[in-house]
Amino acid sequence: MSDGVRIVEVGPRDGLQNERIAIPLEAKLRFIQSLRDAGCDDIEATSFVSPKWVPQLADAASLWPLLPAGPDYSVLVPNLKGLERAIELGVKRIAVFTAASESFTLKNINMTLEQSLEAIRNVIEEYRSTTPDGWIRGYVSTAFECPFEGSIAPERTIEVTRKLFDLGVDEVSVGDTVGAAVPVEVKSLTKMLEDSVPMEQIAYHFHDTRGTAIANVSTALELGIRIFDSSAAGLGGCPYAPGAGGNLATEDLVYFLHRSGVPTRIDPDRLAQASREVLALLGRPASAKAQQAQLSASGTSPR
Amino acid sequence: MSDGVRIVEVGPRDGLQNERIAIPLEAKLRFIQSLRDAGCDDIEATSFVSPKWVPQLADAASLWPLLPAGPDYSVLVPNLKGLERAIELGVKRIAVFTAASESFTLKNINMTLEQSLEAIRNVIEEYRSTTPDGWIRGYVSTAFECPFEGSIAPERTIEVTRKLFDLGVDEVSVGDTVGAAVPVEVKSLTKMLEDSVPMEQIAYHFHDTRGTAIANVSTALELGIRIFDSSAAGLGGCPYAPGAGGNLATEDLVYFLHRSGVPTRIDPDRLAQASREVLALLGRPASAKAQQAQLSASGTSPR
Numbered sequence: 001m002s003d004g005v006r007i008v009e010v011g012p013r014d015g016l017q018n019e020r021i022a023i024p025l026e027a028k029l030r031f032i033q034s035l036r037d038a039g040c041d042d043i044e045a046t047s048f049v050s051p052k053w054v055p056q057l058a059d060a061a062s063l064w065p066l067l068p069a070g071p072d073y074s075v076l077v078p079n080l081k082g083l084e085r086a087i088e089l090g091v092k093r094i095a096v097f098t099a100a101s102e103s104f105t106l107k108n109i110n111m112t113l114e115q116s117l118e119a120i121r122n123v124i125e126e127y128r129s130t131t132p133d134g135w136i137r138g139y140v141s142t143a144f145e146c147p148f149e150g151s152i153a154p155e156r157t158i159e160v161t162r163k164l165f166d167l168g169v170d171e172v173s174v175g176d177t178v179g180a181a182v183p184v185e186v187k188s189l190t191k192m193l194e195d196s197v198p199m200e201q202i203a204y205h206f207h208d209t210r211g212t213a214i215a216n217v218s219t220a221l222e223l224g225i226r227i228f229d230s231s232a233a234g235l236g237g238c239p240y241a242p243g244a245g246g247n248l249a250t251e252d253l254v255y256f257l258h259r260s261g262v263p264t265r266i267d268p269d270r271l272a273q274a275s276r277e278v279l280a281l282l283g284r285p286a287s288a289k290a291q292q293a294q295l296s297a298s299g300t301s302p303r
Numbered sequence: 304m305s306d307g308v309r310i311v312e313v314g315p316r317d318g319l320q321n322e323r324i325a326i327p328l329e330a331k332l333r334f335i336q337s338l339r340d341a342g343c344d345d346i347e348a349t350s351f352v353s354p355k356w357v358p359q360l361a362d363a364a365s366l367w368p369l370l371p372a373g374p375d376y377s378v379l380v381p382n383l384k385g386l387e388r389a390i391e392l393g394v395k396r397i398a399v400f401t402a403a404s405e406s407f408t409l410k411n412i413n414m415t416l417e418q419s420l421e422a423i424r425n426v427i428e429e430y431r432s433t434t435p436d437g438w439i440r441g442y443v444s445t446a447f448e449c450p451f452e453g454s455i456a457p458e459r460t461i462e463v464t465r466k467l468f469d470l471g472v473d474e475v476s477v478g479d480t481v482g483a484a485v486p487v488e489v490k491s492l493t494k495m496l497e498d499s500v501p502m503e504q505i506a507y508h509f510h511d512t513r514g515t516a517i518a519n520v521s522t523a524l525e526l527g528i529r530i531f532d533s534s535a536a537g538l539g540g541c542p543y544a545p546g547a548g549g550n551l552a553t554e555d556l557v558y559f560l561h562r563s564g565v566p567t568r569i570d571p572d573r574l575a576q577a578s579r580e581v582l583a584l585l586g587r588p589a590s591a592k593a594q595q596a597q598l599s600a601s602g603t604s605p606r
Contacts, residue, residue: 182562183521211511211555215518218486252514259485 005221005262008173008203008229009040009250011278013047013076015235017054019282025059025066027281033068034274035232039266040250044095045073048082064089074137078109083123087130094127096120096169097139100157101146104177108141117163124168137171138164139205143189145180154189162196171201173229176216179209179246183219190223203227206248208234213248214256221262228253233275235282251275308524308565311476311506311532312343312553314581316350316379318538320357322585328362328369330584336371337577338535342569343553347398348376351385367392377440381412386426390433397430399423399472400442403460404449407480411444420466427471440474441467442508447492448483457492465499474504476532479519482512482549486522493526506530509551511537516551517559524565531556536578538585554578 012032016023028046035043045067051058060075067073074093077083086094098116099105105116120138127134142149143157161172174189186204193202204220204227206213217228234249254266315335319326331349338346348370354361363378370376377396380386389397401419402408408419423441430437445452446460464475477492489507496505507523507530509516520531537552557569 180562182559184563208514210558211514211517211552212559214514215521215559218518218521249514255513256485256515256518259483260487 004226005257005264006042006203006227007040007250007253007264007266008042008044008074008227009035009232010044010205010229010247011035011232011235011250013044013057014229014247015231015233015278017047017056018236019056021282023056023281025062027278028059028063029066029068031232031274031278031281034270034277036068036070038270038274039264040232040271041071041265043071043073045075047076047078048085049076049078050081053078061085061089064091074135077123077127079119080122080126083126087127092131092133093135093137094123095137095139095173096123096164097141098160098164099141099146099177100152100160101142101149103148104142104146107148113160117160117167120164121167128168135171136169137173137203138167138169139173139175140164141175141177143174143181144176144185145178147178154185154192157189158192158196161193161202165197165201171203171227172197173203173205173227175205175229176207179207179213181206181216182212183215186216186219187223190220190225194223199224200226203229205229207246208248208252209246214252217248217253217256218260221260232271233279235278249275307529308560308567309345309506309530310343310553310556310567310569311345311347311377311530312338312535313347313508313532313550314338314535314538314553316347316360317532317550318534318536318581320350320359321539322359324585326359326584328365330581331362331366332369332371334535334577334581334584337573337580339371339373341573341577342567343535343574344374344568346374346376348378350379350381351388352379352381353384364388364392367394377438380426380430382422383425383429386429390430395434395436396438396440397426398440398442398476399426399467400444401463401467402444402449402480403455403463404445404452406451407445407449410451416463420463420470423467424470431471438474439472440476440506441470441472442476442478443467444478444480446477446484447479447488448481450481457488457495460492461495461499464496464505468500468504474506474530475500476506476508476530478508478532479510482510482516484509484519485515486518489519489522490526493523493528497526502527503529506532508532510549511551511555512549517555520551520556520559521563524563535574536582538581552578 046060046063047057048060074095075091077086077094102113105111105113140160164172206216230250230253231247232250234246236247254268257264349363349366350360351363377398378394380389380397405416408414408416443463467475509519533553533556534550535553537550539550557571560567
């Protein structure tokens, strides 16, 4: 917790997973080390998905024992096979995922929504029985908009969110996977969620595809949400729109929070340094996002 | 007016003025024609500044008589010399500019704030006496943050805004020139402005340098502001950070408004087309912003 607001840094997992350039284990560790040095204390480090699905994260099991001490690390776990690896390594924080849209789960993980919840039930039961002190996050993707179905009614997102809590997750991250949501939608979903789920266990995961991410954070923050996901340098994002704005950049989130009078433990200059390093690694040293990172770290922010 | 919200398209002036590639008159006219076809009905077309300052807009007097009929066009006028050209051409909408920060006016236009207001007084008196049906917009730059002085107290912005109204402008555009402001600042400035100036004559001019522009628009909209400046494809912006996010992109503004249930007369697909054309002209066909424009124009917006 960073004085009220918790930032979950998803760069090493969500950010890197769609990158085509193979990133060596050493470089990933340096990136995570830099994030830690910048003050990121909650990092989604990698994923125990099949290397066939996500070759970039095939080194997950090698990475895990080498992570620098300090932050809380979590790992994405798609199924019982991935969970086995997590349990073997003693992982204490896992994340499971599904979506509010049936079409999305079918195309993304080749399961119906019902099947995906059933798979999550099995993962949670197994994890709880072997790891009583384990902590579980659930992701609900396409919470506002599905690339295949269009707008998603809040009722559908709420139903899936509630089912995840019923299955025993400790927190749900509600994701605007394609970056379509605007504040009126965030307001209406948040107010409806309030009636049925514990608000202090809700995170929002916004994408800045169309410039609305900070507006959505601002609205959610006003309504009492205190957990936000973001990715250093805005890495990652919607695979359906390569090159376009992806995850909310941690730089922008931290800038917005600090300037709004909400302190965090993250040092913007060191964060910009971490972003510069990973962007250079990915062959994007001069991207606008890197400059933006430096701007967001610049002295205009009253820290 | 577009059903309540008026969008002032500043791309042809504010967007192009810092571009290094010389854009032929023909291409500028095509750009403006495309903006008109997209539904932009209020366009800042060019500037009667000295060609020495802004070579890109040296063709202002040639451009003016060729503008396609339909939209309201305005022209930036820095001084009496520029005004003479405007009067000769029968321009009915001019814009004058100053800033909330003394250091900025000194470095930007080599005048103290007082001198710049005096120059504006002369321009307004002359314009009113020769053009009784003329309309005048005033710009207040660095309204929240100055690149030289840092944070600007709202009182200073309000003082300059009020002085501009006292001098007889019809509207003031309050500009976050470096793109530093966050919603709490917009809220506090807007509420303070409410007490001293006519709110229906206030426009906001946000930059998206750090991802906060739509959040600021959203906040201002909630507080009753109905005039927003933006630039197609986000062209233009802070000369101190070339390549980084600049003006709020009209695409993002229109996407946000439409998705929020606020209609405008702008057609996102045609706007994206105008942006693609001008970006290609500037040698930036594959920029993330161009893709973003297409995304913002995509069918996910419930029009």
